Every structure is written in structure tokens, then in C-alpha cells.
Amino acid sequence: MTGAHRVDENERAEEIVGAAELLFAAGVMAHSGHANLSARLDGGRLLLTPGFVRGLRPGDLATVGLDGRVLRGELRSVSAEIIAMHSTVYRARPDVGAIIHTHSPAATAFAVAHRPLPCRTEPMLRFGQAEEVPVVPWGPRGSDVSVRGIAGVLERRPTTAAALLANHGLLVFGPDSAATAHLVVAIEESAEAEIAAAAIGGAVDFPDGALEAVRASIARVAS
Numbered sequence: 001m002t003g004a005h006r007v008d009e010n011e012r013a014e015e016i017v018g019a020a021e022l023l024f025a026a027g028v029m030a031h032s033g034h035a036n037l038s039a040r041l042d043g044g045r046l047l048l049t050p051g052f053v054r055g056l057r058p059g060d061l062a063t064v065g066l067d068g069r070v071l072r073g074e075l076r077s078v079s080a081e082i083i084a085m086h087s088t089v090y091r092a093r094p095d096v097g098a099i100i101h102t103h104s105p106a107a108t109a110f111a112v113a114h115r116p117l118p119c120r121t122e123p124m125l126r127f128g129q130a131e132e133v134p135v136v137p138w139g140p141r142g143s144d145v146s147v148r149g150i151a152g153v154l155e156r157r158p159t160t161a162a163a164l165l166a167n168h169g170l171l172v173f174g175p176d177s178a179a180t181a182h183l184v185v186a187i188e189e190s191a192e193a194e195i196a197a198a199a200i201g202g203a204v205d206f207p208d209g210a211l212e213a214v215r216a217s218i219a220r221v222a223s
């Protein structure tokens with residue numbers, strides 16, 4: 001491994017730790033603190049949290065191949081099946097540099113209700129999700145069913161930056177760890193606002209054409 005690679009790897013590791021701290025500071029983690037975060041290193045490798053994120057340090061991260069092999073560091077056994085969840089997204093979306101999975105409570109309420117989360121708040125637009133967050137059908141974590149479900153939703157929804165995993169939680173992906181963490185926070189806030197608004201008559205969509213206009217401008221920036 002060259003020195004340049006190592007610098008890159010250290011930077012990606014610091015960014016993952018920063019993103020994990022941001023999620024705890026923003027109060028979007030479930031009581032359990034369960035989450036897993038990853039960042040792409042190159043075409044075939046990623047950095048992945050080892051099975052915990054509370055008190056995470058850069059040296060705790062494992063380097064794994066998209067094929068599921070652990071190349072450096074150690075993963076708790078359950079993390080092996082998490083690799084499939086992350087590598088499916090990296091394979092389907094060459095532009096994705098970081099992925100975060102959480103059990104954020106309000107977003108998870110939508111996942112448990114099998115309800116797509118509409119885009120009806122400014123922060124969701126601003127942090128890159130100008131469309132509803134779709135629901136991936138339930139399958140045991142890391143199973144073929146679950147992995148195929150994620151791949152299917154990514155294919156049907158080529159511009160979504162997030163998915164709700166039915167009866168499970170939230171999966172968000174973006175160019176880097178910081179941007180992805182900000183979108184997790186925006187989605188959790190939106191889910192909370194939807195649930196709160198339901199008690200006072202229900203949330204209301206943006207005006208006609210607003211989401212299309214934002215999606216078009218995102219597409220222009222990306223191209």
C-alpha cells in the first residue's frame with residue numbers, strides 16, 4: 001500500500017468517526033446506539049464500523065472487500081452480514097462514497113409501518129433527498145432477499161439517496177460521511193415532523209413542481 005493510500009484511509013476513518021459523533025450529538029440514534037457506517041476506499045474496498053459506534057475511534061474500523069472478506073481489523077460476527085447491505089449499495093451506485101445505517105426512532109416508525117417517507121421539509125431537500133424515501137421489503141438482515149430488495153429499490157429509484165428497511169431501520173448514502181450524516185439527521189427530523197403533523201391535520205406537500213425543480217437542479221450539479 002502506498003503512502004497516499006494510507007493518508008486517504010486515515011482521512012476516511014476520521015470522517016466516519018466525525019459522522020458517528022454528529023449522529024449521537026444530534027440525538028438521532030436509537031436507545032441501543034445501534035448503527036453501522038462505512039466509507040468507500042477504492043473500487044473493491046471499504047472501511048466499516050466493527051459492530052459498535054459508541055466511543056468509536058479511527059483504529060477500530062475494519063477494512064473489508066466488497067466481496068465480504070475482512071482484509072484488516074476485526075468485525076463482530078454479526079457485522080459480516082452487514083457487509084452485504086453496504087456492498088450492494090456501493091456496487092449499484094459508483095458515485096456513493098459513504099453509507100450509514102441507523103435505527104433512528106421516527107424513521108424506523110415509518111419502516112415498521114411500511115410507509116414511504118414523503119419529502120415535505122426544507123432540510124430533506126437541502127441535504128439531497130428531493131423525493132420520498134422508499135421502503136425495501138423485509139428480509140432477514142444480510143440475506144439474499146434483503147440484498148435483492150435493496151438492489152431492486154435502487155434500480156427502480158435511481159436518484160434516491162435513502163431507503164427505509166421494512167421492520168428494521170434506515171439506510172442512507174452520499175458522497176462522503178459528513179453529507180450522509182446530515183441527510184440522516186434531516187430524514188429523522190422529517191419523520192418526526194410528519195408524525196407530529198398527523199396530530200394537527202396532517203403534513204402538506206410542497207407546491208406543485210417544487211420537487212421536480214429541485215431534482216432537476218440536483219441532476220445538473222451531479223452531471
Ligand SMILES: [Zn+2]
Pocket residue numbers: 034101102103168169
Ligand atoms: Zn440494523
